Amino acid sequence: MSNTRSDQQGSLQDELAKLEPPLVNVLTAIAAAVAEVAHTLRTASCDETGTCNTLGDKQLEADMVADSSIFAALRGCGAVELASSEEKPTDHEMGGSGYSVAFDPLDGSSIIGANWAVGSIFGVWPGRGFVGRSAREQVAAGYAVYGPKTLLVLARPVAAGQAPSGAERRHVVQEFVLLPSGAWQLSRADVRIPQAKKCFASANLKATSDNNAYRQLVLHWMSERYTLRYSGGLVPDLHHILAKGGGVFCNPTSPTAPAKLRCLYECAPLALITEAAGGSSHNGQGSALDAVLSAHDQRSPLCLGSADEVAQCLPAMQLHSS
Template sequence: MPTLTEALQGADPGLIKVLEAIAVAVVDISHALRTASTAETGTSNDLGDRQLAADVVADEAVLKALRSSGAVETASSEEQPHDIALGGFGYSVAFDPLDGSSVIPAGWAVGSIFGVWPGSQLVGRPGSDQVAAAYALYGPRTLLVVARGLGGSSPVCQEFTLGEGGAWALARDGIAIGDGVRTFAPANLRASAENEAYGGLVRRWLEERYTLRYSGALVPDLHHVITRGGGVFCNPTSAGAKPKLRLLYEVAPLAYVTVAAGGAATDEAGPALDKVIAEHGAKGPVCLGGKAEVEACQEAMRSSVV
């Protein structure tokens, strides 16, 4: 099987350095999660989210790897939601170092999310400006899904598996999301009590005997869509159940991966990658998955409160 470096051949050399640095950080996080404390640190990040010790360890691992790459000008994380100068040149990276940390004490799968942008600017631009995006999944295996080339003639979405000694091997090439897979992940389900369109959507899924696949962590839920080649992750909102997902650190990168794989990603106004990210902490709803399933969710998405 090709290694990560071999699979990335043909990409811009600076971008290869960034993606290899992300892969190094994922190895470090994977090892750290085996022993890292799941206790709260007693502190919150600048966005008001309570931090686990594991969040801090993961954040430090990513920043260290990106700084060492020499190809990252600016970084920003959900744990440190501001621009951090890293002294490199070519790209910037926004990331959620540990998505789903609230389910870590239960021993459930969690992930990391990365968006790669050209230049030094992260905010004030749409998600479509990204040149690559990736996510890691820490479960029975450690996986890395990398997407690049969206906007060109041949976008690429690949899955890599972590092996012995920290080596990455290409496990799946040409990942594709299609239609006809009847699974659903109804995030922010409390919004269905007020968002009538979302409530109706949930009832339709149940009446039509869709299979529920929802863990409470964004990366594993999207990866199920990626693995099955279809289905939907739907996260509408309401007045009493406002958005929680951060556009810069979660929505834009995972929308990029989904669309690069041939799926669709929408928010309350249209394609999720079209939305300009006004500030580091901006939030919003998102729907990710097969094109037909995402289209069926549009009334619930348009009824969302942001």
């Protein structure tokens, strides 16, 4: 397993320097927006606004602040044609040219009141639009973790001469930490997920009531003395897998506990990051990267993590994948 930490204390700009300038502008804008969201979250209200987005989710004031910050950064970078967020789930003109960005501005906002870590999720697509496209078309993806430290994890294209460890990979996954100065410092240069680790995050446990395969899977994890690491936030749960060297996040469905995760804003970007780091993703039918988006509100079961651990989850995932 390679989980290389940077000895040269490189910066985000150093790592992006060999990429195409328009993509550099997009990723730099995302990083700037994350830094602003991290600052505003220290004091932003987690009270409900009294409104719901068009997907039916209750909106917090913190959601709206984060959403506005990210839209403003993308609009100002000059390289984004369209953007869409979970708070505003339609295509919005950004005035630029080159890429489209879909994002969840504040994933896990319902646990802010408990002062737990939350995140933001980003998927970057070449060209214009999302519907009718495969998640595998993403050129880059990332997530931010707002916790004791603010972290930005990016799956970005491997530039010429930058292939890690001589591997022939399309993307490399890197972790950056936000410094007090506002700069982003490289903290892990090549994040990798091992084949297996006895650690699980069991989301949507309500589905165990009528998804027997999932119930048996949870019992298997417990009988085999797996470690439970579940926070209720998708981003911190996935980040634990990348930070601690493996495990699995499993979110199946059942007839009475349907899918809640949005393919565009959550599943597609996190699947790219997971697979780029050497792990696996599954949506009940195959890799989540092979799913073709039919609508902004398309939802899906999702399993992410170490390849061997994901493979054990397939019966529970496939049972109600439709």
